[in-house]
Amino acid sequence: MNFPKATQTTQTTQATQTVAEKRELIHLENVNKNYHLGEISVQALKDINLTISSCEFVAVAGPSGSGKSTLLNIIGCIDTASDGEVRIDRESVLSLHDHALTNIRLHKIGFIFQSFNLIPVLNIYDNIEFPLLLKGNLSKAEMKEKIYHFAREVGLIDQLFKKPHELSGGQRQRVAIARALVTNPYIVLADEPTANLDSITGRSIINLMKTINETEKTAFLFSTHDQTIIAEAKRVVRLHDGKIISDE
């Protein structure tokens, strides 16, 4: 595939990883998000101000309906803010079109979802390879090396040629982590990555993420309402009714 490479960003990728230790990745300023359901308007996010820098490991906590997913979707360019300023890698995304947003997702962000993470018809290897093929800037050998590297890191080196449905939920989330990391994103967004897992597996996933955060220097932003998992985070942003009530 010949995807237009996000030229303005890809060359800087390696540089940022090494040079800037504290670099602003995500910057939200007075962000509001309103959902309109016919007559009723729901304000899912209210006046959000948030900055996340490289190498951070941030948890977004809050009860159900507090706006965690909405926040992550806006940061992940899956959803757009109603107003305010959203900058990703110092680039304002509010006015960008779908094509440009897709590029940002491909090149700068990694995603881990609660479930339905993987493409069911592809095996694990192919699933991890998928975003690399979309980027299309690596040779076959380079891709293979990367895939093996991350598969090893998440501990799935001998499951590579299985289909997603042959793996357990925890294993699937590990694949999702590997896939999210394989493109070397600035930040990995994970919306309740442990919600479908038992607590032990959930913890191991969070620990894995933490380890990778340290070894790969990739920033993580994940949401959860599980107190024990929140404890693992270095920084916790608490949401309530769409507002940030604490950030520590």
Place this chain on the structure above:
Amino acid sequence: MRLIIHLSIKHLFVRKTKTFLIGSIILFGTLFMVLGDALVESMISSMSNSIVSSITGNIQIYSSQTDEKLSVVGNMDSNFPELPSIKDCRAMGELLKKKIANIKAVVPQGINFALVNPGNILDVKLRELREKVKKGEARNLPEIEGLKGHITTIIRDISSNYENRIGQAMQVDNDEQTTDRQSMARALAPNFWQTFDEHPYDNLEFMENRLAPLISDDTMLYFFYIGTPPDEFEQNFPLFQIVKGERIPKGKQGLLLNESFYESQVKHRIARRLDEIKKLIEKENLNIRDSKKIKDLITQNREQILEIKNQMGPLDVKRLSEALVKEEIVKIETVKGAAANNSTGPVDSIDNLLSAFFDMNDDNFLQRYNFFYREIAPKIILYRIKIGEFLPLTSLGRSGSTTSVKLKVYGTFKLKNFENSPLIGNYSLMDLVSFRELLGEMGKEKRADMESLTREIDQSISSATSIDDLFSKKAKVVTKVNVNKVTPVAKTTATPPERLQLEEKESCLNAAIILKDQSESAMKKVLQEINQLSKSLDLKIQAVNWQEAAGLLGQLFFVFKLFLYIFIAIISVVAIFIIMNLQVMAAMERTKEIGVMRAIGAPGPFVVKLMLVESIITTNFFGVVGALIGMFLVYIFGRIGIPANGDIMTFLFSGPYLYPTTTWFSLLKIMIILNIVGLLAAIYPALFAAKITPLRAMSHEI
């Protein structure tokens, strides 16, 4: 792209049900397309071959000095274009053959339309009597006496019908009526046959001229004919076959009737119906009990037994009655009934016998059919025109004049594959000299002959009240004969029969060109060459391909193709709609997967391409399988042949079997159509899938 193809194939394998469903639609669609295409194309090529090798040749040439279009076959009316002649056909042919290497033969031709009055029953019986008188057979032989008795019966019939007809349709002025009545009275006078024996020829002539025309039978026949040198025609048109009689001997003038015309128009109506019933029973597996068509035919036969009775003399009637009773073909009760009524005489009882005889059913049909041909047929006029007889033909010639020529009927022929074609089955064949005479194109010597009109011709013309009448009688069928053009007085040419053809420059209206290399491209090349040659040498001719020359048949091909394409279009549209729905459903099922792909950076066009590629792979894979099965079936059918069921199919198949074949070009055509179908069917679902946003996929997740 590798990713898309890889993903597509994976997908098709995983979603087996959907793939299979769409696949089978494609497969059967292709199968039907291949079969339909093979059928129509083979029908067209088989028919083309038949036409090319039975009448038109590959190319037709005709004069360029006209705006009219040449139309060799397929005219449904007699309104032929008035083409100027090509002055010297023979020389033209030689010239073309010399200049253009690919020309194998040039066969001069012309097409026209003829009316024939083969004479009614009285004519026929008088002719028989004349023969006998000529031979000087003993006057009171039972055969001659029987014939005379028969003639008297016929005249009595005419007499008793005469007043009815005067009352109804016939418009005859009073003078004529008086002469008619006097004539009939004279022939029915008790001493008529005594006076006859004293002056047989005068009396024969009297009856032929005065009485025979009073019979109101619709005895007029009309047919198309090709004028061409018979030997050259036979050499170059391999589908030509003599059926009855012999070919026209070289150098002789004569006529070959089309077998199908001979059997359907010339044959006795009752015999014709029996033949048709037999064919319906044998070829179409019908039976008398259930088929209304056959029942109608039987009823018609029973209503027209007079046509058999009137054709038999008293002697034959007696013999036939005996045979019918002896063979116990007719039930005893009927005979008894007839016997009880004996006072009315044997002639009446034969009515009952025949009526009972023709009341056929499934059990006795074959037996009675054979009886008919064994016992009845020899006693009646089975064919109104006999092979070997001289037939007076009347045609519309140049500038509306009508011309008559008497020609010997040498036999009948058929153009194989077109035996029952309504378009070609009516074409008879005559030599070119006679053709030109009928067209009114004659040399100096011919003009001299015009003066010496033979009596026979005069008579045959006079049996129709006038030429106008002669044409208007058939006006229903011959819709476009321009009656105004017909000059009231006919130029009549008497041709001493079987005279050698005149050695003069042979002109013709058109000529068929047979090629050595008959391929489409070779034909096009020769067409060009002829038209160029005509220009540079001022030959005043133009060349058209056989399809153009075939007139209505050419259009028939167009209709076939139209049907084929409508069929393909219907299949395609149905397929597109079903596939479209299935794909939209599949896309909906894949919402989450597509959402994930989009979320992790797959752009919208990627999803579109993915869906299109999937569709193209499915269509081509199953399309090829379908096409292979189709080709296999076509191959099998091509080996064993598809039998034609009935006349229409025989005509469409140009023979009793159709051997379908298919070409790579056809397959290519179908594969292109298939890919268009696949793409059209996938575009909407693909755009639909591309609209799936990660967000929407995510909300499904909750």
